[in-house]
Structure formats: structure tokens, C-alpha cells
Amino acid sequence: MFRRSGVNIPFxxxxxSALSVWERSSAARVVPPARPRKxxxxxxxxxxxxRLQGVVSSGSDIGRVYVSSIAAGTYAFACSTNNNRPCGGAxxxxxxxxxxxxxxxxxxxxxxxxxxxLKAETTEGEPDAQALLSAMTATRPAQGDTxxxxxxFSRFLRHLAYLELESATAPLPxxxxxxxxxxxx
Amino acid sequence: MRTDLLADPVDGLDEALAAVxxxxxxxxxxxxxxxxxxxxGLAALADALGGTPLASLVAEAADKTAAGAAGEDHxxxxxxxxxxxxxxxHDALTARVxxxxxxxxxxxxxxxxxxxxxxxxxxxxxxxxxxxxARAGWQGLDHELVGGAAPVVSAMxxxxxxxxxxxxxxxxxxxxxxxxxxxxxxxIPVRRWADLWSRALLLTxxxxxxxxxxxxxxxxxxxxxxxxxxxxxxxxxxxxxxxxPADGAPPRLVRAAASAPKPDTVVGAGLWQxxxxxxxxxTAVSEGRxxxxxxMPVTAEGDLVWDDERARVGEPADPFAxxxxxxxxxxxxxxxxxxRHPVRIAVPVLLEGYAAERADxxxxxxxxxxxxxxxxxxxxxxxxxxxxxxxxxxxxCLGLLRWDAGAFLLQPLAVETTVRKKTVAVHAGAxxxxxxxxxxxxxxxxxTDAVAVLRERAGRLLRS
Numbered sequence: 067m068f069r070r071s072g073v074n075i076p077f078x079x080x081x082x083s084a085l086s087v088w089e090r091s092s093a094a095r096v097v098p099p100a101r102p103r104k105x106x107x108x109x110x111x112x113x114x115x116x117r118l119q120g121v122v123s124s125g126s127d128i129g130r131v132y133v134s135s136i137a138a139g140t141y142a143f144a145c146s147t148n149n150n151r152p153c154g155g156a157x158x159x160x161x162x163x164x165x166x167x168x169x170x171x172x173x174x175x176x177x178x179x180x181x182x183x184l185k186a187e188t189t190e191g192e193p194d195a196q197a198l199l200s201a202m203t204a205t206r207p208a209q210g211d212t213x214x215x216x217x218x219f220s221r222f223l224r225h226l227a228y229l230e231l232e233s234a235t236a237p238l239p240x241x242x243x244x245x246x247x248x249x250x251x
Numbered sequence: 252m253r254t255d256l257l258a259d260p261v262d263g264l265d266e267a268l269a270a271v272x273x274x275x276x277x278x279x280x281x282x283x284x285x286x287x288x289x290x291x292g293l294a295a296l297a298d299a300l301g302g303t304p305l306a307s308l309v310a311e312a313a314d315k316t317a318a319g320a321a322g323e324d325h326x327x328x329x330x331x332x333x334x335x336x337x338x339x340x341h342d343a344l345t346a347r348v349x350x351x352x353x354x355x356x357x358x359x360x361x362x363x364x365x366x367x368x369x370x371x372x373x374x375x376x377x378x379x380x381x382x383x384x385a386r387a388g389w390q391g392l393d394h395e396l397v398g399g400a401a402p403v404v405s406a407m408x409x410x411x412x413x414x415x416x417x418x419x420x421x422x423x424x425x426x427x428x429x430x431x432x433x434x435x436x437x438x439i440p441v442r443r444w445a446d447l448w449s450r451a452l453l454l455t456x457x458x459x460x461x462x463x464x465x466x467x468x469x470x471x472x473x474x475x476x477x478x479x480x481x482x483x484x485x486x487x488x489x490x491x492x493x494x495x496p497a498d499g500a501p502p503r504l505v506r507a508a509a510s511a512p513k514p515d516t517v518v519g520a521g522l523w524q525x526x527x528x529x530x531x532x533x534t535a536v537s538e539g540r541x542x543x544x545x546x547m548p549v550t551a552e553g554d555l556v557w558d559d560e561r562a563r564v565g566e567p568a569d570p571f572a573x574x575x576x577x578x579x580x581x582x583x584x585x586x587x588x589x590x591r592h593p594v595r596i597a598v599p600v601l602l603e604g605y606a607a608e609r610a611d612x613x614x615x616x617x618x619x620x621x622x623x624x625x626x627x628x629x630x631x632x633x634x635x636x637x638x639x640x641x642x643x644x645x646x647x648c649l650g651l652l653r654w655d656a657g658a659f660l661l662q663p664l665a666v667e668t669t670v671r672k673k674t675v676a677v678h679a680g681a682x683x684x685x686x687x688x689x690x691x692x693x694x695x696x697x698x699t700d701a702v703a704v705l706r707e708r709a710g711r712l713l714r715s
Contacts (some may be wrong), residue, residue: 233511
């Protein structure tokens with residue numbers, strides 16, 4: 067996963083163990099960057115607050131979005147509009163919005179990271195979105211309440227607000243702690 | 252270049268880092284109720300500062316913290332002690348790098364000028380959050396604790412005077428959030444998080460983020476290459492360059508940066524698109540041109556504070572030619588006292604006549620005059636034509652000499668390779684100003700689409 071992190075390389079060029087090098091590195095890569103994906107259908111997805119959560123654009127109404135979430139561990143799911151109307155499809159099992167959410171999360175973070183966060187066990191070696199969805203629905207998860215919708219939606223708005231912030235040319239010396247990485251999740 | 256010196260031991264380095272590590276290890280389990288191993292770590296830090304002006308302050312802070320009675324001032328004193336030790340490591344390594352490059356150093360910067368101080372309330376909130384983190388420790392991380400940073404960051408981000416603090420806290424908090432709960436982490440970036448914690452804590456103090464008094468630069472700017480730094484919600488591109496003053500003063504190494512906050516889904520070529528409109532220098536870099544500066548503000552640390560009005564595009568200038576002609580004699584900028592940390596070391600160098608090898612796992616190593624130097628290909632931005640394969644096949648490399656985790660390494664900015672008996676240069680920042688490269692155009696299109704969707708959503712939802 068991380069080239070200098072100890073996952074792939076047991077020793078560095080000086081013969082030191084990679085784990086101890088990673089632990090004593092100022093520039094250790096901890097979170098791999100998001101992978102590029104098309105945002106039209108699911109403009110926002112995140113692994114946060116113990117849930118896979120995000121915002122899914124309505125297929126029929128351009129002004130409407132659905133706020134969807136799946137809890138880690140229990141897979142308790144919720145889907146409602148940003149005006150807190152329940153999603154008609156999310157009765158008894160995952161609706162298409164939740165399926166799209168999982169699919170796009172796998173594109174953005176990689177299936178392994180999503181599976182690990184949700185604590186979803188898949189039988190095959192390399193999980194994919196379909197395997198993840200099957201594994202979760204097979205446990206017949208309960209429908210959760212939609213109380214998370216408001217905070218998730220406000221996190222989405224906060225996320226969008228980053229586009230409104232000005233760029234700058236005063237140096238940010240602290241960014242030296244954040245090197246890029248070519249490695250992906 | 253005396254590359255043979257890079258592997259030589261540096262006097263006192265291990266001792267200083269041992270004290271840092273002892274303190275860092277104490278942060279892992281948190282300082283709410285320190286165990287004996289942790290109080291030993293605190294004592295080691297205090298001992299290392301013995302005989303310095305900080306000695307009594309740090310000794311008292313270590314005592315109070317060991318007793319589980321640390322207040323904010325005590326945590327600040329511990330962070331200052333750790334920062335001072337890292338500063339000494341920085342100085343020793345910088346002296347070694349100067350021996351390696353043989354370049355003169357610029358004069359030390361003067362004390363920072365007095366300036367307007369940003370709002371104290373939000374800085375106090377940041378300090379309180381960081382002290383809570385230290386009490387909980389990395390193993391005590393949970394979503395509620397980490398979530399405490401969000402309102403602080405949101406309040407700071409719109410204020411340009413707090414951009415440094417906001418950007419650091421935002422990146423740090425995102426890492427911590429992705430690592431929750433701390434109790435189940437199988438490995439912890441011990442030094443990195445202690446670095447970020449102590450840096451963030453010091454930046455909550457009045458005057459800490461003040462830049463040293465500057466002057467202006469008039470003359471010719473010859474770019475060497477672009478270094479990109481990013482976390483989920485911020486990006487900075489830093490152009491390293493040789494500046495030739497018009498008044499005939501000796502050439503000096505300078506940097507020019509553009510930075511922007513960003514949504515985490517803006518990546519790859521999208522980073523260049525955010526920064527391009529802010530700094531014409533990025534386009535000049537892509538086109539392989541120099542720029543002429545007229546009264547461009549420059550800090551005493553050698554950072555140009557870019558203003559497009561004070562620069563115009565100049566003659567074509569090949570970075571490798573610049574490096575071969577001017578790099579050996581240009582003066583290195585001097586880092587401001589509070590900013591000294593090994594992570595700040597990024598010294599432009601030109602390497603030739605090495606043997607490059609690429610291991611099965613992808614790691615690249617250059618052997619220069621019998622000495623092995625690790626090459627950090629991971630730092631080469633994705634949205635550019637430079638690849639680990641090209642680096643491994645290269646005969647000359649323009650890069651930044653860095654130091655991390657106990658060893659020097661080389662970050663490539665550009666390489667020269669031989670294609671059909673012709674020398675071809677490949678630059679990491681070649682796409683900074685735009686590109687006609689097929690893969691580059693595709694990446695630009697994807698990034699444009701992503702931002703368009705987000706802007707459309709923002710337009711519809713943010714103001715409704």
C-alpha cells in the first residue's frame with residue numbers, strides 16, 4: 067500500500083526494519099489520497115463517524131439529493147432526502163442510492179479500505195463493490211434512523227465550501243509534512 | 252558534490268533524536284495519568300534541554316506532566332523543548348548538506364517584524380484541543396475527540412492570517428480521524444504525529460507564524476523544478492529557482508509557492524488547475540522559460556511572495572543548464588529560527604554519473620561514487636510525465652536533497668534520459684502550466700469535470 071511504509075518492503079537500503087523507519091519518519095504517509103472518480107452521481111462520500119456516508123444526486127430532480135449512510139459493523143442503513151423525507155427504496159434493504167454510495171466509495175478509497183472500515187468480511191481474496199454489498203446484505207441489516215442525515219449534509223456543505231476559499235502565495239512551511247504519494251489504497 | 256559525506260555519522264544526532272523519541276513514545280498512551288516509562292521519557296526530554304535557556308521551564312513542565320497535573324503552559328513548554336531539539340538536528344544536518352554541496356549560505360534572517368496578530372479566541376480553542384489530544388494519547392483517539400478540531404478549522408480557514416494554522420490542523424485532524432479508534436491501531440506514526448502536534452501547538456502562540464522581515468527582488472528568475480505537497484484538503488506547489496539580482500549581487504536560491512484549500516476529490520491535474528491562475532510562474536516552468544522580476548516581495552528565508560503584476564515571462568531557460576552553470580555558486584537561504592526542523596530540508600542538487608537501480612518492489616537507488624542514496628520516487632506528483640521508470644533509466648537528476656527517518660534521500664525534480672541516442676529531459680512539474688500530452692489532457696479533462704460538478708452542486712445547495 068505505501069511504498070516506504072513497511073507493508074511491501076521489510077528493509078530499507080540501510081538494512082533497517084521498515085516498521086521502525088516508518089514510526090520514526092516525519093513524512094510517513096498515513097492516509098492515501100482519494101482516487102479520481104466521476105462525481106456526477108455521488109458528489110460526496112466519506113468514511114467518518116463510524117459510518118460510510120455521503121450524498122447521492124437524485125436521478126429525477128436536479129435540486130434534490132439523498133443523504134445515505136451505512137454503519138460500520140452493524141451495516142444499519144439510512145437514506146433520506148436533504149429535507150429529511152425518507153427514501154422510498156430503502157425499506158427492508160439497500161436502495162439504489164446506498165448501492166451507488168458503496169460503488170463510488172470503492173472507487174475513491176479502494177475496496178480494501180472500505181471493507182476494513184465497515185468491518186465487512188468478504189470470502190474472495192480481493193473484494194469489490196459487489197462482494198461488499200452481498201456480504202453486508204446477507205446479514206439482513208436493520209434500517210437505522212435518519213438522525214445522521216443533517217450532520218452528514220452539513221459536512222457535505224462544509225466540503226463544498228473549500229472551493230470558495232482563496233488561493234494564496236504566502237509560503238505554508240507546514241505543508242512540508244505532507245508529501246504526495248503515488249501509492250493508492 | 253561530496254556525496255560520500257551523506258552517509259557519515261553526524262555528531263550528537265543520535266543523542267538528540269533519542270530524547271525526542273523518548274518523549275514521542277510517551278505521547279502514545281497519553282499524558283493524563285503517565286506510567287513510569289512515560290515519566291522517564293519526559294525526564295529524558297528535560298535532561299536534553301539542561302543548560303539551555305529553556306531548562307527550568309521544561310524541567311517544571313516535565314515534573315507537572317509526570318504527576319498528571321499538566322496545564323496548557325506545561326504542554327507548550329514540552330512542545331517548545333521538542334522543537335528546540337529538532338531545530339538542533341536541523342542545524343547539524345544543514346551544516347552537513349553545506350559540506351556536501353560546497354555552497355555558501357545566505358546571511359541569517361533578522362528577527363521577525365511586528366505585525367498584526369490574528370484572533371486569539373480561535374487559537375486558544377486550537378490549543379485546548381491539542382492539549383486534550385496529548386492527554387488522551389494516540390491510543391486514546393476517538394471520533395468525538397478528533398471531531399473537536401472541525402469547528403476550529405472552519406473558523407480559521409477563511410482568515411488568510413490563520414491559513415498556516417488552519418492547513419496544518421486540517422491535515423493532522425484528517426489523519427487522526429482516519430486512524431480512529433486509536434486503541435486498535437497496529438502501528439502508529441509516532442514521530443510524525445508528535446511533530447505535527449508540537450508544531451501546531453507552537454503555532455497557537457502570538458507571533459509564532461510571523462514571517463521574517465523581507466525585502467524585494469529585481470532580476471532574473473531561473474526555475475529548477477516544482478515540488479508538490481498535498482493532503483486531503485490542501486495543496487501547495489513550490490517552485491525552486493536560482494535568482495540573479497539585476498544589481499550584480501551573487502545569485503541565490505529562492506522558492507515561490509502557490510497554495511489552495513481544496514475538496515478531497517480534487518486530485519491529480521486538478522491540483523495544477525487550482526494553482527495555475529494564481530501564479531504565472533507555473534506556466535513559465537511548463538514552457539521552460541525564465542521570468543523577469545521587478546520589485547517582487549521576498550522573505551528573509553528566500554520565499555518569494557508571488558505577485559503576477561511584478562513578473563513577466565522571459566527567455567527560454569533549461570533547468571539543467573541553470574543547474575550546471577549557477578547551482579554551485581548560488582547561496583542557500585537560511586531557515587528562520589522557529590521553522591528549523593529536518594522536514595524543512597529541501598536543497599536543490601544536481602547529480603550526474605551515478606548508477607541507478609530499481610528493485611523488484613519499485614524502490615530506486617542511485618549509487619554515487621560507491622555510496623548508495625535512496626530516491627524518493629513517491630514524492631513525484633502523479634499528474635506529470637516523470638515516472639519511477641524514467642528515473643531508474645536516467646543519467647542525470649536534478650532533485651531536492653532531503654532527510655527523513657535517519658537518512659538522506661533524493662527527491663527527483665527532473666531527469667535526463669537517453670532516447671534514440673538523444674538526451675531528453677523529463678520534468679516532474681511539466682504539466683503545471685498545462686499540457687498537450689495525451690495522458691495529461693485526459694487528466695485535465697477529468698479534473699475539470701469533477702470541479703464543474705462540485706461547483707454546480709455548491710451553487711444549487713450552498714445558497715438555497
